[in-house]
Amino acid sequence: MTELIHTRAELAAAVAAAPDRVAVVMTMGALHAGHRALMQAARERSAFVLVTIFVNPLQFGPNEDFDKYPRTLEADLEACRDEGVSVVFAPSRDEVYPDGAPSITMNAGALGEILEGASRPGHFAGMLTVVEKLLLLTRAEVAFFGEKDFQQLALIRRMARDLELGTEIVGVPTVREPDGLALSSRNRYLSPQERASALVLSRALREGAAHTDGDTVLAAATKILDDEPGVRVDYLALTGPDLGPAPAEGAARLLVAARVGSTRLIDNVPIRLAPIRLGKDR
Numbered sequence: 001m002t003e004l005i006h007t008r009a010e011l012a013a014a015v016a017a018a019p020d021r022v023a024v025v026m027t028m029g030a031l032h033a034g035h036r037a038l039m040q041a042a043r044e045r046s047a048f049v050l051v052t053i054f055v056n057p058l059q060f061g062p063n064e065d066f067d068k069y070p071r072t073l074e075a076d077l078e079a080c081r082d083e084g085v086s087v088v089f090a091p092s093r094d095e096v097y098p099d100g101a102p103s104i105t106m107n108a109g110a111l112g113e114i115l116e117g118a119s120r121p122g123h124f125a126g127m128l129t130v131v132e133k134l135l136l137l138t139r140a141e142v143a144f145f146g147e148k149d150f151q152q153l154a155l156i157r158r159m160a161r162d163l164e165l166g167t168e169i170v171g172v173p174t175v176r177e178p179d180g181l182a183l184s185s186r187n188r189y190l191s192p193q194e195r196a197s198a199l200v201l202s203r204a205l206r207e208g209a210a211h212t213d214g215d216t217v218l219a220a221a222t223k224i225l226d227d228e229p230g231v232r233v234d235y236l237a238l239t240g241p242d243l244g245p246a247p248a249e250g251a252a253r254l255l256v257a258a259r260v261g262s263t264r265l266i267d268n269v270p271i272r273l274a275p276i277r278l279g280k281d282r
């Protein structure tokens with residue numbers, strides 16, 4: 001049985017009665033198979049999985065899609081029931097921010113300024129603020145986040161470490177459509193034609209990941225993106241696995257953000273860079 005609750009008092013009671021460690025999956029709703037993968041990973045770690053559904057106003061910029069963000073609570077509950085979730089916490093804005101906009105918020109630091117942070121000022125401060133509140137309110141022992149939002153995951157790990165939050169943060173690989181498109185609640189904004197154009201994001205990353213030299217990785221991905229007129233690239237970046245500078249060899253990450261029509265999408269893949277091999281006479 002999945003219990004739907006809305007208030008802090010109900011949440012405190014549910015957590016106090018939890019039969020196992022609290023395993024949390026935080027979402028903004030409009031649930032899809034990517035969210036379900038997080039719930040399944042959580043279910044493997046605990047008999048008590050708690051899903052939060054809250055479209056956090058603090059992480060949306062003034063010209064972003066807060067108002068039109070899909071809100072599909074009935075279907076979301078069905079998905080949570082299917083995945084054996086114990087409790088769904090779907091609070092109102094006042095329940096999360098009883099004093100209105102908080103005057104003390106998280107600072108996402110230098111990692112919050114690059115990539116997504118450069119395009120969405122204030123986004124990560126708002127995101128970390130609500131994640132920290134929800135970690136504390138749910139008393140989460142372990143929390144699950146998708147690699148699809150790779151920078152978000154990196155920042156949450158960093159916050160948990162830097163602030164000694166004591167919650168284990170687990171990353172879950174990106175779930176994709178059979179044709180490669182990363183699942184995202186925002187995919188439902190795409191027209192059929194835009195949906196076809198959006199495929200170049202995953203295709204570019206796949207092409208890039210077929211190479212092991214940094215310059216070639218970027219050139220291969222750029223070529224695919226440049227060939228699709230319906231897509232405006234915000235950034236294509238090759239970084240280290242922690243979003244620092246890309247190493248000369250070993251694990252790296254290739255990330256992309258682009259606008260398809262008016263919809264902004266992100267994606268990323270792991271890359272393995274090989275040492276440069278010199279010819280025998282050089």
Ligand SMILES: Nc1ncnc2c1ncn2[C@@H]1O[C@H](COP(=O)(O)OP(=O)(O)OP(=O)(O)O)[C@@H](O)[C@H]1O
Binds near residue numbers: 035144146174183
């Ligand atoms: N395709 C996916 N695979 C794995 N995890 C995902 C996927 N999509 C989202 N998640 C994860 O689900 C959690 C909740 O994300 P959210 O509710 O914002 O969904 P979303 O599909 O990313 O939505 P949006 O389109 O708004 O970015 C986050 O940890 C996010 O990384």
Ligand SMILES: CC(C)(CO)[C@@H](O)C(=O)[O-]
Binds near residue numbers: 056
């Ligand atoms: C982690 C999160 C639920 C915080 O609002 C959100 O950023 C998301 O859905 O990825």
Ligand code: BAL
Binds near residue numbers: 059152
């Ligand atoms: N999926 C990350 C949350 C956001 O885009 O606001």
